[in-house]
Amino acid sequence: MTRLFNDPAAFADEALEGFAAAHRGWVRPVTGGVVRAAGTPAGQVAVVVGGGSGHYPAFSGLVGRGLAHGAAVGNVFASPSAQQIRSVARSADGGAGVLLMYGNYAGDVLHFGQAAERLAGDGIEARTFAVTDDISSAAPEESAQRRGIAGDLPVFKAAAAAAEEGLPLAEVLRVAAHANARTRSFGIAFSGCTLPGADHPLFTVPEARMAVGLGIHGEPGIGEESLPTADEAARLMVTALLKELPDGVDAPAGQRAAVILNGLGSVKYEELFVVYRKVAALLGAAGVDIVDPEVGELVTSFDMAGVSLTLTWLDDRLEELWRAPADTPAYRKGAPVAQDPAAEAAAYVEDVDDTRVPDATEASRGSAAHVLAALNAVAGIVDTHADELGRIDAVAGDGDHGIGMRRGTTAALEAAVRAHDLGAGAGTVLVHAGDAWADKAGGTSGALWGTILRSLGTRLGDQDTPTAEAVARGVSDASDAVRRLGGAEVGDKTMVDVLVPFADTLAEAAGAGLPLSEAWQRAAVTAEKAAADTADLLPRKGRARPHAEKSLGTPDAGAHSLALITRAVHGVLPDHPLDQH
């Protein structure tokens, strides 16, 4: 249970504020996260890590000498937005480029990728690297699809220690890839976590049972067994990891390994030590020489009761990097590290002029009022269904779809009102709304919905009255853009299963000369049916993919929310073109 919070929607921001206030000697808050208080030494590659909140000390607690130069911090269980990541990276950049590092989750992949592109536009060389250590999340032949859990730490640390040595960006990236290839984790859990403001856990594990391979957002595990003794738990995890040795490690005997026994939130340190006692014995019996083990909380999941074991199979170079000193709020190692003598990190402040919008015609400004009404309806329907969306998402995902959609739609509406008050046309109102949605929601759906509104707004522009055909073309642009960005196709069990038929039906109806409201009504019916039909599909993309069979019978959360939104928008569309209000 998360008991102490104010407004649940503000939990992540308030936690970050308190964290930064408590660790002024190490970190400095910037828009989107934190950077080292002393800044990045000039000429050093900056390693910027990040991910959702709810996993402390990942990710903000790992900022400091010998480890990350900055951390972008998202909402609870949702990736930070591209805008947040860009802001942190710009503040952390020491002039030698930035390596963006995160666990392999769809939202993180989308937002960190977009941030890297924007940084390139800012003249900062940026590369991305996703950690994939969790062996239970995909088969060995699909290891690139695996999610990142406590293996984040050794992989981040190896890259950051290489950066600290002054190596160039390409070399730091190579070290990250090498460390990741030799890092494997496996976890078990005994009870779920409860998100701030929720009155029941995100997921549950039956009494006296253990979920095997459960993810750090409660993604369902690969099996369920009777509650083990501490020794049995140790044996299960060690056996799983010794079965999957990386390339270049033929047998455990004679190898050296960094070992992390990680508590996921509510397993006590004493319990961890009882388990570690057996882990050490089993690895010793297998001939593995343990180097600088860590037993404690390094990647958590609120109050989830669970543990994971991580092994990084060391060679001489990785051992040197693993042993290198570090000094961060949550992770210290070696002799005390002198702080960088540099002056306080300069915080990058974005130069945004939000008091001006492009010129718009009277007609387009009139249409903007309808766009506002539509966004108001969208925020309303999402608010009403937020809990239901979370429940659907929790079946095979991480249960945050309602939270993210609520944050996104609220921010979109606020930005739209601001732009409208400044006299923006329909296109600009939509573009501002999309940017705010992506920025404030983060997560997979934040990136995709930001793209949807931006595509539609770009097509509508600020000059003409949007006709049914123009709106249909905008929705088709959005559908193409979502497929390009997320890489999903119809049948993968995502929002694409609704967006594509919705766009096609709208285009067909508008092309046949129907007025917008009628054309939209037909398309909304198609969308609702398509969303319901996703219940019969097996997920091939996103977080639900490893648990395909668990999601059978439940529609996709993003598909369902899209259908709800198309229906709500229809409710406020006028029967005539969008130029009258």
Ligand SMILES: Nc1ncnc2c1ncn2[C@@H]1O[C@H](COP(=O)(O)OP(=O)(O)O)[C@@H](O)[C@H]1O
């Ligand atoms: N690659 C993808 N392309 C299109 N839509 C996707 C993709 N991956 C996930 N989604 C959609 O995003 C929804 C989840 O959104 P969100 O709650 O933000 O996810 P997460 O917490 O996994 O980032 C899914 O239900 C699905 O509809």
Ligand SMILES: O=C(COP(=O)(O)O)[C@@H](O)CO
């Ligand atoms: O869940 C996280 C980010 O992934 P999403 O796909 O946006 O949910 C986060 O907690 C780990 O970085």
